[in-house]
Amino acid sequence: MTMQANHDTDGRAYGHIAGKPDEDLVRCGPGTKGGELLRRYWQPIAMAEDATSRPKLIKALGEELVLFRSAEGEVGLLYPRCAHRGTSLLYGKVEEKGIRCCYHGWLFSPCGTCLETPCEPSSDTKNRVRQPWYPVVEKFGMVFAYMGPPAEQPEFPTISLELDMQEGEYLVAKENTSGPNGPHPKIAASNDYNWFQLFDNFADPFHVAITHYAINGMQFTESFGIMPEVETKYTDDGVVNRSLRRLPDGRLHQRIAQVIMPNLHCTPGVTDEDMSYSSIGWLVPADDTSYRHYVLYRMGPNNDAIANLELLGFLKDNWGPKHGRPFREWSLEDHQNWQTDYASQKGQGDITLHSEEHLTVPDTAIGMARRMFKKQGLAVASGKSPVGAGAGVKRLIEVKSGNAFLDPQTHKMIKGITPEWDSIG
Ligand code: FES
Ligand SMILES: [Fe+2]
Structure with a gap:
């Protein structure tokens, strides 16, 4: 209990002037740097x-x-x-x-x-x-549009998930719409805030141990409670993170997550043992304060990513106090009792104020992805083609993310389908 007023004069909120978003990240309309980049x-x-x-x-x-x-x-x-x-x-x-x-x-x-x-x-x-x-x-059960300058229209890209399909494998797309704009209650992200806040999140391997474990207990899988050792690097067209965790049984687990320019993410399965192909997702702003999220999964006899996701708790009793219901039906208290990616990102505001942030070492990948996005936006603004785009360009979008078990000494892969970490980038 505070018995006495604190007279420290440092850092008070009095006179605080609200910060500003980084316009080159958050705007999607015609003529904006981000918007023109996305349109390519x-x-x-x-x-x-x-x-x-x-x-x-x-x-x-x-x-x-x-x-x-x-x-x-x-x-x-x-x-x-x-x-x-x-x-x-x-x-x-x-x-x-x-x-x-x-x-x-x-x-x-x-x-x-x-x-x-x-x-x-x-x-x-x-x-x-x-x-x-x-x-x-x-394509893939989705409708894609090219909304950029006609003279810059690229070919429709190839996605590595569609290559070398094995017998019984197939691709399936899902739209993630649990928010106020959609009735789908199954997947835990809503979409009534600026798209870049979720893009940042996909480059953020550290929040996993906090939001998805420490704050409420296990939301996905037990090992998320272990704070990972993280390495980050650029690829030709994005940023990859690997999170290494030494599991209690002595095995070394590797999780590679990836963001790809300009608005794609590849996020591995959320259990340690899930060695399936990663999915690939698009975050497509509807406007500056809402987006739609489309995810393409490669499924097959040994790879039932969506079922895994659902089994893992999105529909189970441990998924919060109001599991299986859209966030628009949650009360403030529900969000305070069971914090999710939604609370973390919507909590940043409809559009976050970048100038108020204090990015630190664990935000390395976020800083890298933002810099790359802005560089690509500048390239477009100065008349150049951004990575993987341009008139007639046929892009190969390579999914490199996924789970693996590594030899604890040599770090060579024992089990997994991702490329070796050293070969990426
Ligand atoms: S045909 Fe007359 S307004 Fe459309
Ligand atoms: Fe998350």
């Missing part, structure tokens, strides 16, 4: 099942767009305001060849060409207008 890559903007005959409003990189699938099966992504007099195509009717505006019936193909103007069927208006549009690719 194919980005998932929806799950494939979201593209139907019912038009859907999509928000990506600060832009509103209408997504639909024509009766012929082609996916369209159009600027919502009809080129005629601006009625939203969200109220359009989807037909065989495209979407028809409800007001005067102009029909637009999935790539915005005007096919019909029924109030003046014989005019050449349709040849003169084009509804603004973006190219899309449907």
Whole structure:
């Protein structure tokens, strides 16, 4: 109990001026450094099942767009305001060849060409207008869009997870939407704050021992309670961390996690024994204070990453006081009683104030990833292509993360599917 007022005059909150975000990290709109960088890559903007005959409003990189699938099966992504007099195509009717505006019936193909103007069927208006549009690719159960300058459009990339698939293996994508914007209660991250806060988190191997163990007890797996020895290095297109933990049984466990420019992460399975292929995830800002999170898993007979995740507690009683319910239904007290990545990141604010931070040695990877992102943003701003992008470039996105057991003396891999640490970078 404080019996006497403290008269220390140092460091008081009086007169504190709130800090500022680093604009080059957090902004996603057109013309911003981050936004122009993100636009140089194919980005998932929806799950494939979201593209139907019912038009859907999509928000990506600060832009509103209408997504639909024509009766012929082609996916369209159009600027919502009809080129005629601006009625939203969200109220359009989807037909065989495209979407028809409800007001005067102009029909637009999935790539915005005007096919019909029924109030003046014989005019050449349709040849003169084009509804603004973006190219899309449907792949891995997701719809990807390229929202950058047409002259810089890269080929759709290859992801190493899709190479050398073994019999019985397959890829599956999931959208992680447990937050206020979605009903999916299974995975523990919401998405109503700036996307870079989760990107930072994927480069943060130290919070694991605190948020996911020390604060509430075990959230994922017992060994997360051990503070890891961490090494960090750059790859050609991102940053990798390895966390080494000596387990109580004497085995040496290695966990490699990876962030990839500009907004990808590869996060290994959350049990020590999970030697499956890592997943790869995209954090796609809807706007500056919300994002969508798409994750692609390589599954197979020996690799049931999603089932592992669910079994591990996302749906079990040990996943907090309100397990299996979206965060929007949690009270403040629930979040205070059972802190998650959500509390940690949403707790930084809708957009964190970078100028107030004190980055220290355990934040090394975060600093590296931010520097790389900003460097890439600057490259775009100065007319260069960022890593793995540019006109016609076919990028190979290499997943290097995963779990392994190492020889405690030599650090050579005994069991695991990741490359040897020394060969990475
Ligand atoms: S406003 Fe769309 S057809 Fe007239
Ligand atoms: Fe976490």
